[in-house]
Every structure is written in structure tokens, then in C-alpha cells.
């Protein structure tokens with residue numbers, strides 16, 4: 001076990017394709033795996049979308065790198081399978097075009113960010129952020 | 134109020150004005166609607182004059198056809214004086230008589246006088262033979278070249294002669310439409326759809342309004358749109374159909390009034406307002422109709438618009454099966470994807486589960502057009518229907534001409550269904566138009582049969598010969614979007630991206646963000662040529678062009694469409710064909 005993770009529970013790997021078990025135009029169904037990991041420590045690999053502002057302590061993790069930033073473009077829409085990553089400090093600049101690995105506690109359920117009004121369904125309260133291998 | 138006193142004084146006595154203000158080089162008097170605007174007699178508008186940086190205003194006088202505006206309109210203005218921008222506004226008024234309208238604004242300030250004059254045209258033309266119904270097809274971004282790509286793939290040609298023309302090409306009338314908005318040479322889809330829906334030009338991102346200078350995207354002066362006119366003046370049935378989010382720019386502009394097209398939650402809710410509630414609403418984008426508690430919703434409130442529509446008597450369809458089952462409903466809400474619907478190639482040709490996910494039962498644009506006409510044609514007063522092939526544009530933005538072209542063919546087949554319906558009674562005007570162009574152009578063909586690849590394998594002039602698309606099952610769509618000899622399509626504007634001239638099995642963005650810059654997406658055509666961009670490195674997509682776009686039309690009233698026309702004339706052609714009398 002790495003020294004830095006001493007005392008932390010092991011992180012369960014979670015893929016973007018595993019978030020939802022089904023969808024219709026009346027909504028998305030969370031997968032049993034996602035629901036069972038709620039509150040637990042997980043690890044996901046994805047891409048950091050350009051943040052709304054550099055002072056925010058959250059960013060959006062996406063399956064593929066974002067072509068357009070939906071925060072700045074009126075034309076763009078977030079994909080449905082996004083994960084909001086909350087950090088203890090404002091977002092440090094990571095490359096948007098390289099995969100990153102996010103590890104932290106999983107939170108499932110609709111939540112609105114007070115400052116920005118951003119609605120999220122799946123969140124990771126991150127303790128570790130690194131370039132994916 | 135001092136101002137009221139001043140106004141009264143001015144209105145009764147008139148006043149002599151000094152020359153233009155000398156000390157305010159940046160001041161302006163903006164009149165909304167703008168100079169040279171054109172209206173249908175009786176069409177409702179909000180009238181607003183904004184006075185910008187004129188110093189301390191002592192009085193404002195607005196004359197319409199040389200009468201005080203409040204007398205002319207029979208309504209008192211709401212006047213708001215402020216340090217930067219002052220506003221003089223009279224909402225929900227109209228011009229009853231056809232002919233010219235002159236507007237003069239005289240402002241007296243402590244520093245001197247300023248004035249502005251604008252002119253409008255009011256029309257009430259009716260076609261000799263009237264149409265009962267109008268179906269407006271908007272191929273989003275469907276340039277002349279996009280039409281031609283569809284003709285090549287769908288109909289093919291031998292020894293230079295096409296085997297057939299598209300349905301949208303076999304129509305009696307042809308015009309070229311200019312697309313610029315009031316603020317910019319190059320338009321977006323909201324602005325141009327707004328011109329079609331209202332007869333007034335607007336600004337990029339805006340629909341159904343003239344943009345004033347406030348930050349509020351919902352307070353701009355409105356112009357009555359075709360759906361509101363059809364409902365108010367004749368009790369017609371109305372419908373909107375799109376393969377995009379149904380709250381996306383083009384369908385939204387038929388209904389809503391906002392400065393900002395991204396207000397899609399507002400637009401969805403606005404579709405419930407009785408004055409412009411369409412009887413048929415079919416498309417993608419249920420994410421803006423579901424309460425925020427439902428996973429997949431993009432709403433920020435608890436409103437369930439699907440349930441609200443149901444309680445207004447709408448039948449809801451969530452997939453193709455449910456849409457096709459509908460028989461005796463006069464009102465239908467069909468939402469077939471949380472977001473934009475998938476494109477034809479992914480929905481009907483490759484049916485790739487990785488692309489479609491759970492959405493394996495989406496209707497085609499033909500299915501939606503057919504059901505929309507079925508439902509709407511029950512109204513004895515006729516109907517207005519707008520059908521949008523939305524993803525022609527979205528796929529050209531991502532330099533994916535094959536996906537764009539299959540969607541153009543899909544819309545063409547939907548036009549064929551509309552023409553079949555129109556043939557029965559010959560009382561339906563069908564218009565097919567794009568809202569703006571894209572830069573895709575046909576250079577020749579592309580093949581690797583001799584081992585050449587990349588740009589070395591682009592075949593020009595005599596080398597080009599003809600592509601080898603085949604349609605053995607005669608459904609109008611090539612059986613294989615990647616034949617041995619395909620088209621060589623080049624884009625005049627694009628972000629930095631890799632191009633291998635070959636069909637991509639999945640839709641993929643050509644460029645991605647890297648820091649503040651845009652770079653070629655290494656996941657797309659990584660073995661292809663790196664095409665450096667001629668656009669600023671902030672642009673992530675191929676962008677709209679200012680090229681004029683073709684319009685074709687058939688049926689009663691189609692004679693209006695010929696030569697070169699301003700995009701606002703599409704509206705006037707429609708109301709003329711229907712002979713709408715908005716003075717009521």
C-alpha cells in the first residue's frame with residue numbers, strides 16, 4: 001500500500017460506461033454498481049473540462065475530451081454522463097487533453113451548486129488527482 | 134413627474150430643436166424595431182426607443198406618421214430615465230394599415246437636441262390562390278453544396294447526368310436567400326429562424342425579439358411570430374418537429390421570445406403558453422422537460438413539463454413505437470432522446486450500441502413528419518408545421534459530411550411525404566430552405582485504389598471520375614457510407630484537425646480544448662493529414678458561412694419565391710400564401 005494512502009479505504013475503479021444501467025426520454029437509471037458505491041471511495045479516469053472560472057473548487061470530468069466548453073459557449077451542452085469533481089482547493093491547472101485519474105468519495109443524487117447553479121447527479125469528493133497512466 | 138410634464142408640453146406645443154448634440158460623440162438613439170423593418174398589418178410588436186449616453190434628458194418626443202406615438206398606438210408609453218440608457222417603450226401594438234410608416238424621435242437634453250428617423254413598411258398582401266396549410270422545412274446549415282452532396286449520394290449520376298433530382302429540388306420555385314442578421318454578416322440558427330418566424334431580423338443568439346441593451350434576456354421588445362399569428366388570427370393548428378433538442382434554436386424560434394437561445398429551460402416552459410403552444414411537438418431534448426429530481430434532467434426547478442403537457446390534453450410519446458401508435462389525438466408531445474436525437478447513420482445504418490445506448494427506438498424524421506401531418510391536418514382551419522433537419526448543421530460543424538448528408542437525405546424523404554400529402558388537395562405551400570450555409574465544398578473524389586493516401590489521394594478534374602455509392606435496396610440512402618471511391622469534401626474554415634477523408638464509424642469532435650487553445654483531436658483520423666486552421670485558436674468547430682442559401686417552394690403562394698430575397702421574406706411569403714388577417 002502506498003504511504004500516501006495510508007488509512008484510506010481502497011478505491012473501487014468505476015468506468016463511465018458503468019454509471020447508468022439504462023435510459024429513456026423520461027430519465028436515466030443509475031446502475032446497481034453506482035448505487036452500491038455511493039458513499040464509498042472510487043477511482044475514475046476521464047478528462048477535465050475547462051472550468052467555469054479558475055476560482056471554483058469543482059470541475060467536470062468527462063468521458064472524452066470536450067470540444068467546446070459548455071460554460072462559455074451558448075451552443076454547447078454537457079453530455080449526460082458527466083461527473084462533478086469537488087476539491088478542497090480551487091482547481092489546479094491540469095491539461096484538458098490528457099486523461100486524469102480522480103480518486104475520492106462517491107456521491108450519487110441530484111445536487112445544485114450554490115454559487116453557480118450547476119446541477120450534478122454524480123460527484124466525487126476528491127482526495128487524489130493525478131495524470132492517468 | 135417632471136418628465137410627464139415635459140412630454141405633455143412637447144406633444145401639445147411641438148418644439149424647435151437645435152442641431153445634433155456636439156459633445157456626445159458616442160450617443161445614440163436606437164429605435165426598435167430597426168430602420169427598414171417590415172411587418173404584416175396587425176402583427177403585434179413591442180416598440181422601444183433607447184437613448185444612450187445623451188446626458189441629462191429633458192424631454193422625449195416620438196412621432197409616428199407625424200402623430201404622437203401614444204396617440205397613434207392609443208397606448209401610453211412607459212418611460213424610464215437613467216444615467217446611461219433611457220427607455221421609451223409601448224408594448225403590444227401594431228400597424229393596422231398597409232403602407233409606409235415614419236418614426237421620428239426628438240430628444241431634448243440639457244446639452245442640446247438630438248433626433249433620429251426610421252422607416253417601416255407594412256404589408257397585407259394575399260396570394261391569388263390561397264394556401265390552407267404551410268409546411269416549412271428548414272435544413273439547418275443546408276448549403277447549396279449540402280443539397281448537392283445529398284443528390285450525388287441519393288440519386289447518383291452517369292456520364293455527368295443525374296439519374297434523378299431530390300424531392301426538394303423537384304419544386305416549382307427557386308430563390309436565393311441572404312442570411313445576415315441585424316448585428317452581423319454571419320448568422321446563427323436562432324437569428325435566422327427568427328427571421329423566418331417573424332419577418333424581422335434579430336441578432337446572433339436571439340429569437341422573436343429586437344435586442345435592447347439590458348442584460349435581461351427576457352425583456353427585449355417582442356415581434357409576433359408565425360405560430361402566434363396562425364393561432365390568434367385563424368385558429369390554425371401548429372406544430373414543430375426537429376431532430377435536435379426541440380428547444381434548440383430553429384424550433385424554438387417558431388415559438389419563443391428571448392435574447393439568449395441557451396435559455397432552453399425557459400423555452401421549454403414557454404411552449405406551454407397558450408398564445409404559442411404548438412399542437413404537435415416532436416424531437417429530442419426531454420432533459421429540459423423533466424424535473425430536476427429525475428436523473429438526466431437539465432432543469433433547475435421541479436416542474437415536470439411532460440406531465441403539464443399531458444394535463445393540457447397532449448398524448449406523450451417517448452419512442453417510435455409510441456409515436457406510431459397514436460391515432461386520435463389532436464395534441465402530441467413526442468420526445469425521443471434526452472439530448473439531440475442521434476443522426477440517421479447511427480440510428481438506422483450502423484446502429485452502434487456504443488453510440489445509441491438505450492435509445493434504440495427513435496423515430497426517423499419521416500415518421501415524425503408523417504404523424505405531425507396526420508394530427509395537424511384534422512384542424513379545419515389549416516395548419517402551420519415547421520420541420521427541421523437539425524443535424525445537417527451539427528455534423529458539418531464537426532466536419533462529418535457523411536453524417537450530414539444522410540440527414541439531408543432523411544429530410545428530403547420527409548419532404549417527399551409532405552408532397553404526397555400536398556398532392557391530395559393542392560392547398561399546401563411547402564417551402565424548403567436552409568438557415569445559413571457551411572463551408573463544405575466538393576473538390577472531387579477520394580480513393581486509395583492505387584495505394585495513395587491522404588491529400589495525395591484526392592482526385593481532381595478528370596482524375597475524379599465519379600464516386601461509387603450504391604443504393605441496392607432503393608431506399609434513397611447509399612447502402613454503405615464508405616464506398617471504394619467516395620467524395621473529396623474540403624472545408625474552407627475549420628479548427629486544426631486531422632483528415633483522412635474516410636468515414637468515421639462513430640461521431641467524433643475534430644478538435645479539443647487544450648488550455649485556452651484548440652488543438653486537433655488526436656483520437657480523430659490520427660493517421661491523416663494535419664490541417665492547420667485558418668480560424669482563431671478559440672474556435673473548436675467548423676463555423677457558419679455568410680453564403681446565400683437556396684430556397685425551393687411548391688404549392689399555392691410559391692410564386693412569391695424567386696430571385697434573390699432577404700431571409701425575412703420567407704415569413705412574408707408564408708403569411709401572404711395563407712392570407713392571414715392579423716388586424717383583429
Ligand SMILES: [Zn+2]
Nearest residue numbers: 274526527530
Ligand atoms: Zn450551426
